[in-house]
Amino acid sequence: MLDKIRKQFSYFFNKPTHIASLAVLRIAFGSIMLVSTVRFILKGWVTAFYIKPQFHFTFYGFDWVKAPGVIGIWVLFTLLALSAILIIIGLSYRLAITAFFLCFTYVELIDKTTYLNHYYFVSVIAFLLMLVPAHRYFSVDTWRKPSLSVTHVPGWAINIFKLQLVLVYFFAGISKITYDWLIAAMPLKIWLPACSNLPIIGGLITQNWVAYVFSWIGMLFDLLIGFFLLSNKTRRPAYLMVIIFHVVTGWFFKIGMFPYIMIFVTTVFFSAETHLKIIGFFKKLFFITPQVGESQRTFQPTKNISSLISVVLILHFTLQLLLPFRYLLYPGELYWTEEGYRFSWRVMLMEKGGTAFFHVKDPATGRQSEIINSQYLTQFQEAQMATQPDMILQYAHFLAHEYEKKGIKNPIITTNSYVTLNGSGTQLYIDSTVNLATQQETFGHKKWILPFHKKY
Amino acid sequence: MKRKYLYTALIAVSTFILVQSCSKSGGSDKPTDPVVNGFDRKTMLTNISTNIIIPSYTAYQGAVVNLDAAVTAFNTAPDATKLTALQAAFKTAYQLWQSASEFDFGPAEQANLRVNTNTYPTDVNQITSNISSGTYNPALLANLSAKGLPAMDYLLFGTGTDNNAILLQYTTDAQAAKRKTYLATLSTELKTNITTVLTAWNGGYKTTFINADGTDTGSSVGLLINQLVYDYEILKNYEVGIPAGVQSMGTTFPTKVQAYYSKISAQLASLHLQAVQNLYLGKSAQGDGSGLDDYLVQAKAKYTDGSSLNDVIKAQFATATTKVQALTDPLSVQITTNTSVVTAAYTELQKLTVLLKTDLPSSLGVLITFGDNDGD
Known part of the structure; x- marks a missing residue:
């Protein structure tokens, strides 16, 4: 039995597999990232998110990541676009994918206001792409240096992407097995009627039962699709489902590039034969004469590099398996406290909104001021901050600092904040008597988050 | 093996339902029924x-x-x-x-x-x-x-x-x-x-x-709610709060009121609040037409205690109006001589802010900030 598992394991990781899948993934990922970057620039978000704000909400432990200024941020985005092009054509691939990973992750770390699961997903895929020789086939690199060219890679080089995708979908599915999502059909009961202006189906989606159907299909889709994609028998219909599902959600909700990223990246599940056909198609498109009878050359990293990659991958996937469950270490309602919420593939689960009024008090005089948040934050930042305790705390510390500069010693910062979650109606979110200036950010539970009451 | 069939069946059924739900209303020429079609x-x-x-x-x-x-x-x-x-x-x-x-x-x-x-x-x-x-x-x-x-x-x-x-x-x-x-x-x-x-x-x-009858950031409902809230916050902060010293450690700034020299500040604040309320209600010289209140009612939006959100908002408009009407001109003088009346108005305006800025858009799924959302 053990032997059998070991064999399966070895098969999964070591069996030489045609590299075509990896080359297609490289091109697919590079292309969608290029589109994504250009779209981001055209929407004016570089200025709106990274130049205009005077204060940024950094991630815990990443305070050293600073907005690099007007020139710096444009350099980063230029590098992103350039490296995406290099990734597509497979020129200086190792350098390009590393640059892409670093630039992209840096930009994401500047401000958690813009945090989205799919940005995290992009970072993860770019990270994994750094570890594989995706440029050793159908690339400018192999054209310039044919000795680089290989036809096969050990199975792990492709299977790590499948594993990652299965995890993403599966965890997204698990996170939907909740009372709110399945029994109350929230937040779809709020979101779907908001789409009633859509042509053809607009009239239908305002009905309650449709929200239930969508909720249950969404849960089942996420939970199962990864496994259907893995199986040879079900792959084709499953991929069709991937396209339908993502196009429909992309049509309904303002979720940007995410549907297209998933549609592109999940092609990795297809067999090497399919990918060879895709590459054959590209070759025809660019009038490249296909090689006849390529002889098998398998990519074999040196032993040292192999073990290094193994260690990195084991660490990575262990982390991937554990992170979504870290919320269990915190008390209270996860969607309310958001402790352990990020990096867990929890998507579309909340309609959450908030308003937070901050007060600063001079302990020497007892006098108090209310803060006009728009003086310091953009509307986007203010809206995100109001519903996320760690951001509320960061902002409170920022305010304390501002008022210390104005000459008030040890200013007391309190907040009156009201949050609504999935149609609950607003209720007090943060203990308004607590001086947030003296509270420290930790990985521990924030005791000053008031419990969530669902009163009806 | 059995499980595989089950999954295949599930996928087939869900595809069927999805396709059905996408195409069902496609051919119907029935007149639009407001109950069926939502708001x-x-x-x-x-x-x-x-x-x-x-x-x-x-x-x-x-x-x-x-x-x-x-x-x-x-x-x-x-x-x-x-x-x-x-x-x-x-x-x-x-x-x-x-x-x-x-x-x-x-x-x-x-x-x-x-x-x-x-x-x-x-x-x-x-x-x-x-x-x-x-x-x-x-x-x-x-x-x-x-x-x-x-x-x-x-x-x-x-x-x-x-x-x-x-x-x-x-x-x-x-x-x-x-x-x-x-x-x-x-x-x-x-x-x-x-x-x-x-x-x-x-x-x-x-x-x-x-x-532009959608609900995303650039839609008219999105713009309308966004500006309603923005303008309302100007009323709360600049017409009342800042002059009354709410944002300056209690130091009042009577000269910062709107219409300081013509001394009609309180009167204007009342008119402004009335205008915000009318926009919310869809009320005009032509009568009480379709407004955000009707939208909330149709969406069955609830407040924390389970009561109708629209009722709560209307009640808070009434409370805030009473307090704002208690302001007297010249407001700059009242701020100096009777600050508590002004801060009392501010407090009630503040409560309405939460309802308009958070409860209202969140109950309707209306987006008012830019940027993408998490996808699925």
Whole structure:
């Protein structure tokens, strides 16, 4: 039995597999990232998110990541676009994918206001792409240096992407097995009627039962699709489902590039034969004469590099398996406290909104001021901050600092904040008597988050 | 193996339902049933644009045209009667502006109507220097607080202790001629701005507005709620909170009220709150039409205690209105002598902020900030 598992394991990781899948993934990922970057620039978000704000909400432990200024941020985005092009054509691939990973992750770390699961997903895929020789086939690199060219890679080089995708979908599915999502059909009961202006189906989606159907299909889709994609028998219909599902959600909700990223990246599940056909198609498109009878050359990293990659991958996937469950270490309602919420593939689960009024008090005089948040934050930042305790705390510390500069010693910062979650109606979110200036950010539970009451 | 069949069946069923739900209503030619089709946002947008926005702009534009004419008449031969007439025309314009400031999107946003019309407190030094230098650049940022209604408020009511003294500024004063020119420049600019905006609304923008009936960031409902909240916060903060010292460690700033010199601040705040409420209710001279209140009712939006969100919002509008109506003019004096009445109004306005800014859009799934959302 053990032997059998070991064999399966070895098969999964070591069996030489045609590299075509990896080359297609490289091109697919590079292309969608290029589109994504250009779209981001055209929407004016570089200025709106990274130049205009005077204060940024950094991630815990990443305070050293600073907005690099007007020139710096444009350099980063230029590098992103350039490296995406290099990734597509497979020129200086190792350098390009590393640059892409670093630039992209840096930009994401500047401000958690813009945090989205799919940005995290992009970072993860770019990270994994750094570890594989995706440029050793159908690339400018192999054209310039044919000795680089290989036809096969050990199975792990492709299977790590499948594993990652299965995890993403599966965890997204698990996170939907909740009372709110399945029994109350929230937040779809709020979101779907908001789409009633859509042509053809607009009239239908305002009905309650449709929200239930969508909720249950969404849960089942996420939970199962990864496994259907893995199986040879079900792959084709499953991929069709991937396209339908993502196009429909992309049509309904303002979720940007995410549907297209998933549609592109999940092609990795297809067999090497399919990918060879895709590459054959590209070759025809660019009038490249296909090689006849390529002889098998398998990519074999040196032993040292192999073990290094193994260690990195084991660490990575262990982390991937554990992170979504870290919320269990915190008390209270996860969607309310958001402790352990990020990096867990929890998507579309909340309609959450908030308003937070901050007060600063001079302990020497007892006098108090209310803060006009728009003086310091953009509307986007203010809206995100109001519903996320760690951001509320960061902002409170920022305010304390501002008022210390104005000459008030040890200013007391309190907040009156009201949050609504999935149609609950607003209720007090943060203990308004607590001086947030003296509270420290930790990985521990924030005791000053008031419990969530669902009163009806 | 069995499990595989089960999964395949599940996928097949879900595909079927999805395809069904996508295509089902495709061929139906049935008349739109409001109960089945949910809230008809187009009807609301039509009511709001036809009966609220355009009439508000038209009324304000008319008042500004009168104001500009009164300035011309006054400038030609300044006397006490014409000054009184001009002051009255100004007050009317300022009153009507209270119902025209909420719609700072589309044409108004392009013309920067709100800041160009009503940035206060006005900068007396900048005004004085503009008058004496005889040059005025309307595009200059520093001139934002030296123009519009607040600057005219100063010029018509604040340049002397009484009307006799004010009149001298336009007759015998060394700067009289230049002052008259400046006054005329400002009223003309007000007229040009609102005329541009009104023309755009009467042109194609009304149709654009009604047709953008989605709920995402650029949709009309999104813009409307966003600006309703933004304008409401101006009322709360700038007309009441800041002068009452709420944002300055209790130090009051009575001179920062809206319409400080003409002393109609409290009256304007009441009108402004009324305008916000009317927009929420969809209420106009044509009656109580389709508004955000009906939208909330249709969406069965609930407040924390399970009661109807619309009822809670309407009740808070009523409470806030009572408190704002307790404000008396001159508000600047009341702030100094009876601050607690003013801060009490502020407190009730604050409560309404949460309802309008968070409960309202979150119950309707309306997006008011930019950026993508998490996808699935």
